Structures are given as C-alpha cells and as structure tokens.
Amino acid sequence: MSGPDLRRAAAARALDLVRPGMRLGLGTGSTAAAFVDLLGERVRAGLDVVGVPTSEATHAAATRAGIRLATLDEMPELDLTVDGADEVDGALRLIKGGGAALLREKIVACASRRMVVIADAAKRVETLGAFPLPIEVNAFGLRATQIAVEAALAAAGCRGAVRLRLAGDGSPLATDGGHRILDAHLGRIPDPEALSGALWAVPGVVEHGLFLGIATMAILAAERDGQAEITVLGSLA
Secondary structure: OOHHHHHHHHHHHHHOOOOOOOEEEEOOOHHHHHHHHHHHHHHHOOOOOEEEEOOHHHHHHHHHHOOOEOOOOOOOOEEEEEEOOOEEOOOOOEEOOOOOOHHHHHHHHHOEEEEEEEEEHHHEOOOOOOOOEEEEEOOOOHHHHHHHHHHHHHHOOOOOEEEEOEOOOOOEOOOOOOOEEEEEEOOOOOOHHHHHHHHHOOOOEEEEOEEOOOOOEEEEEEEEOOEEEEEEEEOOO
C-alpha cells in the first residue's frame, strides 16, 4: 500500500468517531486533507456537522468538499479536532508544523474537548526530534530571536542547526499569520517539556511545534499483507 492509502485508512477510522451535530476542528496537511475529503463525502450524503479549519488551505479544501464552516470566534468550543502529525511518541506527545500551520492547529486543538491524530505508522517514534522542530517567530527582530532560540535549545540539552524555512521562490516562508518559521534540526529531544518551557521564555517566539498533553488518541495505519492495519494509542475518554 502507498502512503496515501495508509493516510486514507487512518482518516477513515477517525471518521467513525464523528457524530451528527459535532463541531469539528479540521487539521492541515496531507493526512488531514484525506479526512476532509472523506468527511465531505459523508456531508454530501446528509451528515450535519460544522468545521473550523486550521489553515487557509484547509478552508479551501473543506469549502470544495461542501462542509459547513465557522470561525473559532463564532464557535469557540469544539467537540473534536482531527489532525495529522509529523511525529508521535508513546505518550501522545507530538511534533507538528511541517505544513506551517502550527499556531492555528494548536489553538484549535486546545479549544476542543478531544484531539485525534491520524498518521501512517512511520510517524510513531520512541523519542521526538528526528523531524525538524518548527518554531514560529515574529518577523521583527528575526536574527535576535534566532540567537535566543539557539541558546534556549542548548539550555534544554538539545543540539543542532536552526534554519529559517524558505518558500519555493527562496524568500522567507510566511505563515497564515504573517510569521516566520525556524526549523530546529535536533535529531532527538531528550526532555520535550523542558524544551517547551525554554522556548516559551524567548521573546519573539509565537508558537512551537511541540504538542504536549493535547492529543487524546492517535490512529496509526501500517501495511500488513497488502492491507491497512490500524493501531490506536490512547482513547477518547
């Protein structure tokens, strides 16, 4: 099975958790896009839900799928957010932000009673950090913020290059909020909670891609004998 097949299998299992009348946070990225596509099929068949998208890209995809949308200001309390992840460990700690939507993703996830992560099983790791950690920062004072971020990483026992994320044309990538992304190539993060606190102490850091204590369930799809095998971590309780 291909990666898209596995992502769709995980998304289909998450769709089983959706009930009529739910207020849903809609994540960003390829796996979340598979969920939006499947949700759109159910909506067109009569399912009544309202979605709050976490990015302009998801807003456009959900609109095309025919899903009724609201803003988080209009609907500040959500039942369930379904989103992907770049990494997930056994304690349901995540790295997110590969799609540069981490700020909105975290705001929406924290406004939800539950967050369910959907991914292919390759995203499951023992220790976070192989995927570069995205850190969203204000464009003002960018170089000073980067120096402070590098110091915070070192203080938390992390080593690695910190690089400004660039867009396809070579210019600094801008998030939907107009911020910049620093990607920290760390290899491993020995203490995610300590690193989170260190990054929050840096003026100019708007958000970081460590999602700690937020996800309640992860649905991971792997291939076995040509079929998708689903593993579930955590629960909706």
